[in-house]
């Protein structure tokens with residue numbers, strides 16, 4: 001399975017070379033063999049998946065069109081609702097929460113023949129970049145089990161890297177799709193804000209959250225994006241409703257495109273091998289007819305601060321519904337309503353989540369709202385204006401995804417340092433831009449490195465083209 | 477109460493449930509009185525991953541109220557989140573408009589003993605209602621009904637422009653009529669579709685600055701509002717006279733005990749951590765919507781009143797009474813459309829209809845009678861098919877059960893007897909049996925005719941057409957003169 005792309009597999013399924021059930025069985029065998037070690041999944045959808053494989057096969061054998069992802073096994077981050085499956089968000093709070101409906105992206109995947117294989121591990125409520133804050137244990141990097149897969153969509157990355165599925169969905173609020181893709185040698189895309197419906201994605205920071213596809217190749221990611229994107233009447237912030245065929249333009253190259261590289265991103269603490277990868281990627285783009293120039297994007301630390309203030313503030317409100325009243329965990333230990341709330345909160349949420357909620361409540365409280373939340377919104381606005389100016393001149397912005405190429409599971413990294421590591425990825429979320437992480441180069445230990453290509457809103461086609469080119473030249 | 481040294485300043489916060497078909501952020505029904513939690517979905521029960529989608533009808537209704545209250549309607553308004561934990565609030569935040577409401581700076585003119593007065597409207601904003609908690613003290617459990625969660629509300633906030641309870645009542649009655657005429661809410665205090673909180677402070681007459689105010693909740697009728705205002709003013713004056721200070725607090729009115737209790741002190745005031753709702757885009761009220769509101773603007777009370785008096789030619793008294801209730805105007809106008817006898821129709825509404833409403837403690841919206849049957853009835857009466865005594869019986873039956881009057885009269889044999897031959901026979905019998913009276917009449921005692929008519933009616937079991945009886949009787953009596 002590991003050498004086949006989604007497109008080839010779909011073709012082989014159509015021609016009868018591969019039986020859908022065999023493909024699904026292969027995934028399940030891989031899960032049974034490896035997931036004790038890797039812990040990519042929180043829950044599985046085995047019986048349903050096999051049942052669905054048989055039904056799809058029957059329809060196919062009867063000459064029906066089963067969709068552009070017909071028979072493809074897909075893993076779903078456990079903060080996206082699939083009706084009838086548990087949705088835990090990596091938290092004790094939702095340990096037994098059975099989703100009462102399916103997210104719009106799930107309906108779209110299923111309409112196009114995809115088979116949901118299971119729900120993947122993640123940082124609790126997507127708050128983290130290690131997958132270590134999950135209540136369900138840590139996940140291991142498929143390239144080297146001593147390393148973290150990144151996060152928060154770590155399980156979705158590892159599931160692909162270990163051939164437990166072919167593509168997966170993650171969610172990206174500040175880099176949660178791109179960073180694990182970079183760490184695991186995969187392609188991960190955060191689409192433009194509004195391009196993919198958030199209906200059925202458990203909200204972390206509503207202004208930044210975006211569901212994104214992860215896969216082994218740019219083509220796999222482009223194909224999955226095509227299936228899940230589109231305006232949704234259930235999400236008032238969704239806004240894109242054009243039919244797009246990204247596959248047909250992937251190999252168009254980058255000739256004539258203008259690419260900017262932010263000077264400020266080449267900080268002291270950026271790993272040399274990553275710096276080298278970005279420079280090499282710039283050269284490849286240049287060699288293929290793009291014009292590459294250095295640009296200034298201003299003080300990047302403010303971006304991270306603004307990001308965390310807004311994200312935590314929204315999270316404090318979004319997560320308030322997990323109160324033990326209607327569903328999910330409820331403390332056994334209370335005498336009054338207030339105590340029930342307090343103890344449910346303390347016992348149900350992990351430390352990182354509690355920390356971010358408290359921070360969020362603080363920045364919204366009266367007397368602090370203006371100097372924190374409003375100021376953060378203003379900073380966000382300024383950053384957006386700055387980038388908009390660049391996008392008048394440039395088509396793409398090339399940058400690193402991470403500061404280091406790998407973090408060992410045994411390393412205890414300080415959380416403030418982890419926050420600052422989001423430096424390269426948060427701007428796309430602050431401004432709503434699409435950005436992709438594509439593998440390019442390796443470090444001296446053989447760990448993969450990802451480079452990021454960001455574009456203006458709804459420029460996925462251009463981003464995918466550039467990423468496709470880098471993918472072809474990776475390892476040259 | 478030693479009011480004369482002091483004066484009151486009162487402002488109102490009025491919540492009104494809009495009568496849209498569906499909730500404000502989902503497609504669930506807003507129907508009142510259903511089984512608990514039937515009208516719910518992932519959105520209005522705060523399920524993870526669910527997102528709000530704004531109901532355009534609610535926006536239109538809110539803007540229409542703003543327009544009727546002379547407000548500036550903001551082309552762009554925004555939603556915010558008000559964060560607080562309570563089980564009737566499924567998300568633990570309420571979506572409301574805190575920073576940029578849909579309407580601002582309006583006024584409503586009321587009549588006071590000192591003449592006309594404008595009451596300022598600070599703002600009107602849209603928000604979602606909460607669910608209802610049902611406590612079972614015996615079993616020590618609570619249940620939640622989310623049917624009401626997400627029902628659209630508008631909150632009308634007035635300036636502290638009222639000087640007494642009468643002005644408040646006058647304002648509220650006028651406001652309720654406007655909103656009922658706009659058909660955006662039924663405004664029932666007892667069912668909670670209109671909820672009024674009273675902010676009240678007192679100050680010495682010569683004092684320029686407003687006093688410290690309290691907020692009064694749980695006011696379930698106009699009478700309770702009036703009582704609570706008088707009571708709270710006295711309480712505050714008493715405190716001040718004794719050298720005390722007024723605490724800025726929220727109080728709860730107990731209408732049975734006729735006193736109020738502290739619900740929440742200033743120290744307990746919550747920090748709602750308002751911030752812009754990220755799940756909803758800005759709300760646009762475009763020219764098309766404004767134009768539509770303008771075009772579909774109904775006749776309000778005074779316009780209807782004038783129209784009834786000048787065009788439909790009904791008495792001023794009738795017009796005033798009918799326009800006091802929107803549902804009554806609908807019944808009146810729909811009936812006039814079918815049967816062009818406005819005066820006869822208003823007569824029945826003012827007389828019998830009002831009598832039955834009072835007796836049953838009903839509102840006009842509870843009247844069962846359809847305009848079609850009512851019109852048929854009015855025609856039957858004026859054509860003499862039934863006489864007035866029978867008519868009252870038929871009217872009540874129709875009012876309560878919407879029976880078809882023709883069918884009912886037919887089936888119950890209540891038709892007025894207009895059979896000339898038959899009545900003539902009775903008349904002759906009566907003349908023969910009452911020689912004395914006949915003689916009296918012929919001798920010039922006109923009064924005697926009344927007695928004779930009564931005798932004929934009696935013999936005809938009350939159903940004889942009185943006009944015909946009169947005619948035939950005179951005809952017979954004059955024969956021999």
Ligand SMILES: [Zn+2]
Pocket residue numbers: 499502503504515516517518519520521626
């Ligand atoms: Zn609903």
